[in-house]
Amino acid sequence: MPAFYPELAQRVRSQRELQPGLYGAIDFDAQPYRTTTDPADRTALPEWVADRAPYLADARAVELICTATLLGDVVADPYAALMSEYSVTALIDMLRLACREGIDAVPDAPPELVAFIADMEATPPWLDMDLVREGARYSRIPAALVAPFVTRGAFIATFVNTYAALPMALTGALSGKRAARRVNETTSFFAVTTLPGALERHGPGFEAAAMVRLMHSMVRYNALKRSEKWDVGVYGIPIPQVDQMPAGMINLYRLALAARRRGRAEFTASERAIVEFTRYRAFLLGLPEELLPTTPTGVIHLIHTRGALLREDFDDATCGEMVRSTMAAYLRPVDTRWERMAEAVEKSYSKVAFLKAFCNGDRSVAEAKGVSVGPADYLRIGVTAPFILGRLLAVRRASRIPALRRITDDYVVRLVKRRLKTYGKPEFTSDARDYTPAGQLA
Structure with missing residues (x-):
């Protein structure tokens, strides 16, 4: 019986009542094989990130992650x-x-x-829309100036665990040209939500969030009803809320780590605005409030607990192929020499970002996961970093000056809209005709 999150557990059980044809045969009292609390098992929380033992000892956090592992989207x-x-x-x-x-x-x-x-x-009772708007203003600076160079690296990080990656593998949506479409759709979603008014009731970000939820639900439906490869006893619910949490909160995780390095237990005023913006965006994506912490410690603890319970597995036929397909995908709107050069620069930044954030800087570990980082990548970064990082710092500094804030924001908004054109029109769909057995993604 749930001791700490009975309402969330009831929401999980309600899935059987709301959708008996989809969830009627699932035992929501049993955890899938992907979840492990055995201290001897290797999990998705590397030793270089944190010691696993304290997270396993936190009964409240363990219950939360286990419960959210069984939660799809009840609406x-x-x-x-x-x-x-x-x-x-x-x-x-x-x-x-x-x-x-x-x-x-x-x-x-x-x-x-x-x-x-x-x-x-x-409207959630905690919501402060003025703070959301302020957080969006802060967030669109990296969306315009940083995200285009690192999103692919963050995207492939979601494929390095078989249990979390299999739903998208089964759709076949990350093979060939479909890989480019999914990367651009993801980048487009996070970019459009930062535009002024995007998360208002009739804004484009609100609609984009609804479309993402529909796509994820289509994947769940097709995986559970139309795929012979999906084993609920092993993988659990396809794309559970606990797997959407890291992608939706990765920016807060980075902020939280930075705050902890500086010895702070709370977010600053500007960071708090970003937290509010990110939490509301995640709420629109369907994440329950229980998975939306507000403090640096809470964010770090939640993401680390999820990793501490997720069994480690990297199946090269599934994970490796998705990583390689995504790295090979051409994301630019046209094929010209200039666009090819820009693509090469973006790939180098994405590979190095992946290397540092998810492989502890170990190139052999990254290569084993399908990401090869070489001298040419560091050369491209060295040549372009003064402009890319210099512009980011200049824009951030200007945005803090009241006299320049409006001019700076107008510039960033124009740049985000320009980026959106290069990403193309997102479709946010999942077609069962595209589905392939795991390990056959060519």
């Missing part, structure tokens, strides 16, 4: 399950119309869509 999943009655195009069109014009604009809106939109419209 988006039932809507995605309507794929048996509606075409994917119809589901997307109804969702987009409801986001842009309201649920009343959708003729004969199915009750599943009504519940989905109502859930996103429900």
Whole structure:
């Protein structure tokens, strides 16, 4: 019985009642093989990051991670399950119309869509929209000036664990040209949410979050209902909320680590704005409040506990192939000599970012995971860093000067919009016809 998070546990159990055709046969009282509390097992929390023992000893945190490992999306999943009655195009069109014009604009809106939109419209009691807007202003600077060079590196980091990566592997959506589309969709989502007003009720970020949720729910539906490879006893719920938390909170994790290095137990005022913005964006993506900590210690502890319980596994036929496919993908909108040069620079930054953040700087570890870092990469970074990092520092400094803040923000907004054009129009869909057995991603 849950001792610390009974409401979250009830939400998990409600999935069987809300969607018996999808979750009726799942035992929500049993943890999948992917979750381990055995101190002898190797997990996704490397020794160089933290000692695993204190996290295993925290019964409250362990219960939270175990519970969230079984949580899908209680409102988006039932809507995605309507794929048996509606075409994917119809589901997307109804969702987009409801986001842009309201649920009343959708003729004969199915009750599943009504519940989905109502859930996103429900304002959490902790929300401070003024703080969200301020956090978005801070966040769009790295979205414009840093993210284009490192997102691929952060993206492939989600593929280095078989249990967490398998849902996307089964979709076949990360092989060939589809890999480029998914990377650009991810980058586009995080960029568009930073634009002024993007997370307001009828803003583009609100709609993008709804589309991401629908895509994830489609993956869950197709993995559970249409894939012979998905074993609930091993992998649990496809794309559980606990696996979405690291991607949605990675910027706060970096802020939290920096605060801890400086001996701070609290975020600064500007960091607190970024926290509010990130938490609300994650809320719109469906993450429960229990997975949205507000302090540096809370953020670090939650992400490390998740890693301490996630069994380590790197299957080269699945994880390695996805990493290689993503690294090989061409992300630029056109194929010219200049764009090829820009692509090479971006790949170098992504590879080195991955090396430092997820491999402790060990090139042999990175290479074993499909990322080779060589002298040419360091040369490209050395040549371009004065401009890329210099511009970032200059823009950040200017944004703190009241007289320059408006001019600086206008410049950053224009740059984000320019970036969005290069990412292309996101589709945020999952088609069962694309599904492939794990390990066959070519």
